[in-house]
Amino acid sequence: MKKRITLFAFVAMFLSLIILPNVTHADAQTPEGELRVGMEAGYAPFNWTQNNDSKGAVKIQGDDSYAGGYDVQMAKKIADKMNRKLVIVKTEWDGLLPALQSGKIDAIIAGMSPTAERSKEIDFSDSYYTSQLVIVTRNDTKYAQATSLEDFKDAKITAQLGTFHYDVVDQIPDVNKQEAMDNFPAMRVALESGVIDGYVSERPEGVTAESVNPELHMVEFSAANGFQTNPEDTQVSVGMRKGDSEIAQVNQILAEIPEDERVEIMDQAIKDQPAAEEVATNSSGKKENVFVRILRQNGGMFLRGTGVTLLLAIVGTTVGTLIGLLVGVFRTLPEAKNKLNRFFQKLFGWLLSAYIEIFRGTPMIVQSAVIYYGIAMAFGIDLNRIAAALFIVSINTGAYMSEIVRGGIFSVDNGQFEAAHAIGMTHGQTMRKVVLPQVLRNILPATGNELVINIKDTSVLSIISVTELFFQGKSAAGTNYLFFQTYFIICVIYFVLTFSATRLLRLVEKKMDGPDAYTRLEDTDVAIEADK
Structure with missing residues (x-):
């Protein structure tokens, strides 16, 4: 009966972790008005x-x-x-x-x-703005004097991913077409650093880039010498x-x-x-010093982004470690003697294996899009974006931690299991009082590594509108056009977060190791035998 209750408890806890975000509807459907x-x-x-x-x-x-x-x-x-x-x-x-x-x-x-x-x-909708295509390049290159697409022969040109701008790059004769980039800040950084020779854009963006950065130049073309486009390509509409x-x-x-x-x-x-x-x-x-100006203008944004990043990383790692412990303990349960219980035990074990393989084998950004947008499209459930982000980071971390916990359990000598059972301990008592305390110490470095990874990987959650640190930094760079300086500040913040997390976990490890003067019992026994 105890084994059956334990099995059902694990099932209930696991399902609750899955169902909880689905009933947290802080972002309801669009309120009227x-x-x-x-x-x-x-x-x-x-x-x-x-x-x-x-x-x-x-x-x-x-x-x-x-x-x-x-x-x-x-x-x-x-x-x-x-x-x-x-x-x-x-x-x-x-x-x-x-x-x-x-x-x-x-x-x-x-x-x-x-x-x-x-x-x-x-x-x-109908168009609310019509623009023309231009190429943004650097002032110190021969392409700054271009008057037609033919002048960009052999140039390394790119455009934003998912836009028609990237398709028209093929109209440039013998162009060295580069991989599409995710956003305009990334393209401007690549252009300034010499990775590319230019990128395709629209005139308003080109005017802006040229006006705020004297190193950049917008190349305009006549109708005959420029890109050939359909009217809908240069129009901007409401989707x-x-x-x-x-x-x-x-x-x-x-x-x-x-x-x-x-x-x-x-x-x-x-x-x-x-x-x-x-x-x-x-x-x-x-x-004014450029770094001081960036922090003065965007310090609040960076601070809020840092708070969101830490919240997601700490809570996600903590809950993920708990999931890993539950899965690891469940996998050590002895096989049930009752046929029905044994069937459910194996079925739940298969589900856990599928969960681990799926979430370890797919990128978190894909999981975010499928869970956040997929649930809304399939079931009409509108999740709170922060709750959804916590859920995604937690279950993703849990899949990795379950394998780490499994390795930690296997690292405990079998003799300790046997000794605990020999003095009358149940399996649950053995796990709680003998095995898990050692497992927690053994997996602490790996847990710290997962925390550091989560601090960095939360950047992919911007796809579901979570304004974490990287998304805030990218928005600032897209506004002030100070790409290197802005990203350098973001880099420093990330380093401070990960370095601080690593140092704190090292202190926890030392605390769990006990005082330096601690002597193992077997070492004492050896010393006594030597004295004899």
């Missing part, structure tokens, strides 16, 4: 992140930061005409489509073009779910905004972006 809009908030001048609500910026959901830019101003006009409150949901570019399809957001207003491939997945009845209303609102007003809004966005303000400040003679 809200318009939830997704954007990167790091693609100036279309959208960026700032610390206050100046110049018409809107607060980002779940964060103390604000989003500004052309997209935000257009979103405000749409929300006002619809009599709804605008809510900005900051999301990685790759996460925008699944966020829309799963109901996490109501619309994408993020400088997105209504390409034919995207139109298969979502519907688009909405397939069959959304509100598209007609959005189109009506956009039709009421004249072209000259749109141009005026874009020109103002270019002037208002934080990077442009820095250029004006520097030109006026007011110099």
Whole structure:
């Protein structure tokens, strides 16, 4: 009976860990009267992140930061005409489509073009901005003097992943096409460092890059010498779910905004972006150390991102270690004598093996997208993003820790099991009082390693709109155009976190090892025999 109760207890605890996030619905479906809009908030001048609500910026959901830019101003006009409150949901570019399809957001207003491939997945409104394609290169290269695509022969050119910009790179004769990059900050860093010779962009972004960084140059082309595109490729539209009845209303609102007003809004966005303000400040003679300026402007964002990263890493590692201990102990249970109990024991063992193999064999970023967006699309369950992130990190860590715990249990000499059973201890007592205390000490270094890994791996959770440290740093770099300096600060913060965690765990290890003067019993016995 005790074995049966223990088995059912393990099953119940394991299932509760799976079910708990599904009933934590802090992010309910869109409340009536809200318009939830997704954007990167790091693609100036279309959208960026700032610390206050100046110049018409809107607060980002779940964060103390604000989003500004052309997209935000257009979103405000749409929300006002619809009599709804605008809510900005900051999301990685790759996460925008699944966020829309799963109901996490109501619309994408993020400088997105209504390409034919995207139109298969979502519907688009009429255009709210039309741009032209340019190539951003460095001033100190021969490509800065280019006037046609042929002048970029043999150049190393790339574009953003998941955009039509990358497809048109093939129009450059004999181009050395590079792998697509995840975002514009990454491309600008690659360009400044000489990894690439240029990247394809739209004119507003090119104007911004050129104005805030004198080392960069935007190359424009005439209609005959430039990229040949379809009208929908250079247009920017509002993305909405397939069959959304509100598209007609959005189109009506956009039709009421004249072209000259749109141009005026874009020109103002270019002037208002934080990077442009820095250029004006520097030109006026007011110099400030670049690292001090970045911390002054974005210190609050970095601090909040650090807090989210630590929360996810510490809680995820702790819960994951608990899962690993439970799985490890379950695997040591002796085979049940009752046939029914033995069947359920084996069935649960197979499920545990499947869980371990699946979560060890797939990347956390894929698990995040499947769990967060997949559950919403399949079952209509809208998870709180932080609760979902904690769940993802915990079960991912638990899969690795279960194998680490298994190794720790096997490292305990079989003689100790036999000795414990010989004095009448049950299996549970043996595990609790003899084996697990040794296992916890043995796996402590590996547990610390998992904590360090989790501190770094939480960066992938930006795909589900979790604004952890790296996502905040990338947003800042996309706003201030100080890529090396911003990423260097983020690197230092990560190092401080991982180094501090390692040092603290070393102190715990020493504490568990006991005083330096501790002498093992067998050593004492040897000394006594020598005296005799």
